[in-house]
Amino acid sequence: MKILYFAWLRERLNKGEEDVTLPPEVTTIAGLLDWLAGRDEAAALALEKRSLIKAAINAKLVQHDTSLVGAHTVALFPPMTGG
Amino acid sequence: MKILYFAWLRERLNKGEEDVTLPPEVTTIAGLLDWLAGRDEAAALALEKRSLIKAAINAKLVQHDTSLVGAHTVALFPPMTGG
């Protein structure tokens, strides 16, 4: 599964994307965030305030409790500030 | 004093403007409308519905009870439909 990072999340994690193989117990966006945060301290810090992390699966906006079934691309990013 | 007519008022009166010399008892827009309506039948008909006649004195919108003192140009016209 591919993960994309945007804006300050990309900068704090120092990467725009990565390919990951998830353990079977990671089944939702919330689970993915926990798993990512547990990998290293930079991720733990960047993902600390979960309310500031938004997510998309396969280029569709989703909630944190959305299932990862069928997800080939997950994007994680802060609240939008365009326009 | 010059009087200007616009839109269907100009067409019904068959003139865009005229110079008039008012009798001393005509002192307001309402008085002017009465006086014009009394001159001929076309004017009486065109000015019949007074609520459809709007007026300006010296290129400023006025009410029917506004005094004609200082008026060098009076414009009479139907409700506006621009934009």
Add this chain to the structure above:
Amino acid sequence: MDIRVTQDPFDPGAESNAFIARGAAAGAAVTFTGLVRSLPDDPILTLTLDCYPELAINQLTGLAATAAARFHLADVTIIHRYGPMQPGEPIVQVMTLSAHRQPAFDAAQLIMDHLKTDAPFWKKEQTAQGEHWVEAKSADDKAKARWE
């Protein structure tokens, strides 16, 4: 502030660009363009606007100044054509510039809502059935009243 009442056609996009170029750093520009409408069931051949230019300039200038003060606009432009026009041609353009989008939208709407009933223009439609003066709409009075 730029107020124009003219018989000449104008280029909506070129006017927008010139307006924006004067104060782009403000941030938010709203443009309303009113065009000669043509209904499929009774196509308009020509729309002719009668106008009292001197009063129109006075009214539009007052309206632009009111909107600029109320909504703290960085700039405002009103262009209104009169004379004969064809379907699709621009009749009126209102442009507002502000630091934020909401005041720019509100100002453009306030100007249009007042312009409809307060600026001395009168529309005459010519169709295959003949010609007639457009009647003033009570909806336009209501649209204006919401700003009071």
Add this chain to the structure above:
Amino acid sequence: MDIRVTQDPFDPGAESNAFIARGAAAGAAVTFTGLVRSLPDDPILTLTLDCYPELAINQLTGLAATAAARFHLADVTIIHRYGPMQPGEPIVQVMTLSAHRQPAFDAAQLIMDHLKTDAPFWKKEQTAQGEHWVEAKSADDKAKARWE
């Protein structure tokens, strides 16, 4: 309907003219142009927008379709740039076309109010003091909520 997410600069007036030319007989066109703002007390040197283009196209397409259906638009176009930009340059342009001015105004505002919080763009401002990511504003959530 035309949705564009692009790194290339665009010409606001040329886009308005092309939009109007496609359906001018509708009558009322509203254009909102958002430009790179620059505050006098801390001038912005460069504004850089990060973007997730695939999601942006999905979100803007959905938003345009929602607005078009709700306000019976004749046409709608959204253009949004990303990448580095200078003060005064256009970031976003929303254009709506309708038979009447009120739906055209409402649709353009609904699109902008949703776009601010729902389209995946992120602004980073570079000033003499350094660079920082713009924070999301609660005012933007409120502006969106009024359409619910």
